[in-house]
Amino acid sequence: MLKFALLGVLNYSPMNGYELKQFMDSSTGHFWYAKLSQIYMTLKTLEGDGLLISEVQPQEDRPDRRVYTITEAGRAALRRWLAEPLTEVEPTKEPLLLKLFFSAQIDKDALLTQLHLQRTLHQQALEGMAASAQIIKLAVEQNPALAKDALLWEAVRQAGERSERLYVEWLDDTIKLVQAQF
Amino acid sequence: MLKFALLGVLNYSPMNGYELKQFMDSSTGHFWYAKLSQIYMTLKTLEGDGLLISEVQPQEDRPDRRVYTITEAGRAALRRWLAEPLTEVEPTKEPLLLKLFFSAQIDKDALLTQLHLQRTLHQQALEGMAASAQIIKLAVEQNPALAKDALLWEAVRQAGERSERLYVEWLDDTIKLVQAQF
DNA sequence: ATTATCATGTAAAAGGTTACATGATTTG
DNA sequence: CAAATCATGTAACCTTTTACATGATAAT
Numbered sequence: 001m002l003k004f005a006l007l008g009v010l011n012y013s014p015m016n017g018y019e020l021k022q023f024m025d026s027s028t029g030h031f032w033y034a035k036l037s038q039i040y041m042t043l044k045t046l047e048g049d050g051l052l053i054s055e056v057q058p059q060e061d062r063p064d065r066r067v068y069t070i071t072e073a074g075r076a077a078l079r080r081w082l083a084e085p086l087t088e089v090e091p092t093k094e095p096l097l098l099k100l101f102f103s104a105q106i107d108k109d110a111l112l113t114q115l116h117l118q119r120t121l122h123q124q125a126l127e128g129m130a131a132s133a134q135i136i137k138l139a140v141e142q143n144p145a146l147a148k149d150a151l152l153w154e155a156v157r158q159a160g161e162r163s164e165r166l167y168v169e170w171l172d173d174t175i176k177l178v179q180a181q182f
Numbered sequence: 183m184l185k186f187a188l189l190g191v192l193n194y195s196p197m198n199g200y201e202l203k204q205f206m207d208s209s210t211g212h213f214w215y216a217k218l219s220q221i222y223m224t225l226k227t228l229e230g231d232g233l234l235i236s237e238v239q240p241q242e243d244r245p246d247r248r249v250y251t252i253t254e255a256g257r258a259a260l261r262r263w264l265a266e267p268l269t270e271v272e273p274t275k276e277p278l279l280l281k282l283f284f285s286a287q288i289d290k291d292a293l294l295t296q297l298h299l300q301r302t303l304h305q306q307a308l309e310g311m312a313a314s315a316q317i318i319k320l321a322v323e324q325n326p327a328l329a330k331d332a333l334l335w336e337a338v339r340q341a342g343e344r345s346e347r348l349y350v351e352w353l354d355d356t357i358k359l360v361q362a363q364f
Numbered sequence: 365a366t367t368a369t370c371a372t373g374t375a376a377a378a379g380g381t382t383a384c385a386t387g388a389t390t391t392g
Numbered sequence: 393c394a395a396a397t398c399a400t401g402t403a404a405c406c407t408t409t410t411a412c413a414t415g416a417t418a419a420t
Contacts, residue, residue, distance in 0.1 A: 001277060002379080008284035018399055031279035038380055040401060062388070063399040082281060082288045085296055089303045090277045095183060096268055097213035097338050102190035104331040106264045114267055121271045149286040151363055155356045156279050159349075166348050167341075174337045181333055184407085200371055220408060222373060244416065245371040368419075379408070390397070 002034050002042050007051060007070060007078040014069040017043055027153070030129065030160040043068055051077050100174075108182050112175065119171040126164035132157060184216050184224050189233060189252060189260040196251040199225055209335070212311065212342040225250055233259050282356075290364050294357065301353040308346035314339060 009015065009023055017040045024033065034042075046052045051074035057065045070078075096118055103111050136157065140150040191197065191205055199222045206215065216224075228234045233256035239247045252260075278300055285293055318339065322332040 001275070001280065004284075005280055008280075011284070011287070016399080017401090028280065028283060029273070031274065031276040031283075033273045033275075035381065036399095037382085037401080042379090059399085063386090063401095065399070078284070079287055082285055083292060085299055086278055086281065087299070087303075089300075089307050091211070091215045092213065092274055092276070093183070093215075094213040094274070095272045097341055098183065098187055098190075098210065099264060099268065100334055101210060101213075101338050102186075102193070102260070103264055103334055104328075105193070105261055110265060117267055117269070118271075121269075125271050146286075148364060151359065152282055152285055155359060156283050158355075159279055159352050162348055162352060163345065166344055170341050170344060173340075177333065177337060182330060198371080199373090217409065219373080219410085224407090226373095241371090245373095245414090247371070366420085369417080371415095373413085375412080377410080381406075382404085384403080385401085388398090392395080
């Protein structure tokens, strides 16, 4: 699926691996991420498949940049993937819930420390998500052709923000529950 | 992490691979899942590490059952993992959000079909989650020693139920938004 | 008759992480 | 003076998926 994330981003503009990593961290970060090494490998594979082409831009003082551009075959592959319906609720993996599920083994204080830490982290994530609404607004102002895109970016951002808010509320409730009854 | 999920389940009772798969599908399913083939491989690895031991129970008419039991080393490894704090918000991957993020490329009808389908699926998941509250209650009634465990199982189930409810609400809002403005 | 359940596994491939290797420039 | 940023990549390893292989019993 990373393949399509990269095609999707490169459909907006050519980029190098390093920029793709940054772009993804700041935009798709809360629903799709990848390590730099994986991005470099996947770009190479996509070029091998003819979905991207790369061009080396020499630089002084810094390593040369290898800039990837999507091909017509790449755009076609992206559209095909977008048109495929998702016929299942994709199963997710949540390490915190897994650990909590088995945590009757550990003592109350350790458990509460764990939950408080997660509460702090999710509160921070929530604040970051609220801030990124501004970035989307700016993008449309600078390029009104992106209005449709921005509508969906904002919907996706909303999903992230609401889900972080819910997580914080759930952690508050769970902390109270553990304090009272564990 | 599957390793610890398996140790966690086997800490309650010895089981074979097939039973572990069924147990996980019905209990940890919405926050941790694995394919049967991976479960068999991981059990073998855990036995090689001395965290489990297996015993073959011959059966007539059916393949013999290989039943795994957690060892003292296994319990220690489980407790060590449970005590480790989670110091980050674990990044998640959500195919629907990824696809939606790039969906300005496809037409309105295809997009709405996609969203309605997901709405149906998440509504079903929500109903299933509500039903499993009963199973937890029954488990404590039959074995009151599991009261602490059940408190956490119910907290985790709540997280799943609330998150499915949120997803359905968000899909309703997003469908309205796309209908009106896309 | 066909499908689901019970039950085990192997092998190949794909996806993803961690560690290694290099090195100048800029910011604190 | 140390850390972050820019910039590319390889190699080993681990995790996960998909496909293959087998076969009886029970339910529809």
